[in-house]
Amino acid sequence: MAIFNRDSEDEVARGARAVVVHAETHGGDRRDSDARLDEARGLALAIGIDVRAAQSFRVRDRKPATLFGSGQVDQIATLVNQEEAELVIVDNALTPVQQSNLEKGTGAKVIDRTGLILEIFGERAATNEGRLQVELAHLDYQAGRLVRSWTHLERQRGGFGFLGGPGETQIEADRRMIRDRMAKIRRELDQVTKTRGLHRARRQRAPWPVIALVGYTNAGKSTLFNRLTGAEVMAEDLLFATLDPTMRQIVLPGLDKAILSDTVGFVSDLPTQLIAAFRATLEEVLSADIIVHVRDIAHPDTEAQRDDVLDVLSELGVAGEGALERGDGEADPPPIIEAWNKLDLLDAESAAQAREIAARHDDVVIISALTGEGVEGLQRAISSRLTRGARVHSLRLPISDGAALAWLHEHGEVLATRPSEAEMQVDVRLSDSGLARFLKRDR
Known part of the structure; x- marks a missing residue:
């Protein structure tokens, strides 16, 4: 497992040593601070990260550059050194600038809560649809962070053919590639959604x-x-x-x-x-x-x-x-x-x-x-x-439709049947949803 595998030297493997920190803002969280840290630790453990320490910091005002105050960033850096951590997990949402500055201030790789959850979903998705959904979410998240520490992408390249006109930067090319990939995934998911809709309609019948x-x-x-x-x-x-x-x-x-x-x-x-x-x-x-x-x-x-x-x-x-x-x-x-x-x-x-x-x-x-x-x-x-709201319905069925009568006996309360030569009238207690399923059933 690699978190945001931008470059091979930037990978964080399972078992990576990490510290978890949370910015607790005044009146900004309904949750118990210890429970919040426990959940963040659980999220990290879910993908095999070795959490060495977890600490919450009270933050009066969110700092645009680092989220935490400068003294708190120093405390986090000390904690990183003490625990020999490779990774800092911030149990808050970070802007790309905050993420980059915290990496510089702590000397460790930094990911936020969103990135961590995306990694868990990426590892756990088992079906093709699940993998596509996670990749789409991951690309959407990464697209806004290309500028962060991707300095090798800022160089310009010359145009070739009809792609990437003259002077297009590598970062622009990568953004375009991400947009193209996202568009392709959305088309595939649209098809999956149509198929799921057909299955849903079949179940409703x-x-x-x-x-x-x-x-x-x-x-x-x-x-x-x-x-x-x-x-x-x-x-x-x-x-x-x-x-x-x-x-x-x-x-x-x-x-x-x-x-x-x-x-x-x-x-x-x-x-x-x-x-x-x-x-x-x-x-x-x-x-x-x-x-x-x-x-x-x-x-x-x-x-x-x-x-x-x-x-x-x-x-x-x-x-x-x-x-x-x-x-x-x-x-x-x-x-x-x-x-x-x-x-x-x-x-x-x-x-x-x-x-x-x-x-x-x-x-x-x-x-x-x-x-x-x-x-x-x-x-x-x-x-x-x-079965709440069941009402008595009077239905007319072909005299030969024993399957329909059996369905009504199985899923409702049949009160009376009055057969004639060609049809039978059945009084049955059914909920409205039960009646709808009866009318939509496969015959």
């Missing part, structure tokens, strides 16, 4: 509801996915263990079949490049019949993590919880159930308090995906929400 798991990274989505499906999706105590969406068939109370989808985890300050690049993947959430928001209820920043997830969902068109209930907009967004996970990590008093709070909300279920406690209750809650 199928008689099974789709449940999407979302949540902050490391909240336990994949563990819950494995618990519900019996699958063996990678589920480790590791940030961004899952990148590419996975789908499996499950059985729910009162529903013979449903499709469960495990999606990429969210994180605070998720790079805008990644949100844009992964939009096609994340839009799978919008096509779901219901969203299960898995929360790490034992984490000190659980409320801030919840807000981060809802912010990303809002960008995708799933507005906040109030809009979910009202169904604002042209189409109703899918409803959300919160699964408060990691009950096994709470002490008795905290667990009792969490249960008391959850009891006051219809769409909150407390679980431990690891031990299985509460998972049956979550299954019942999902099933109940999927």
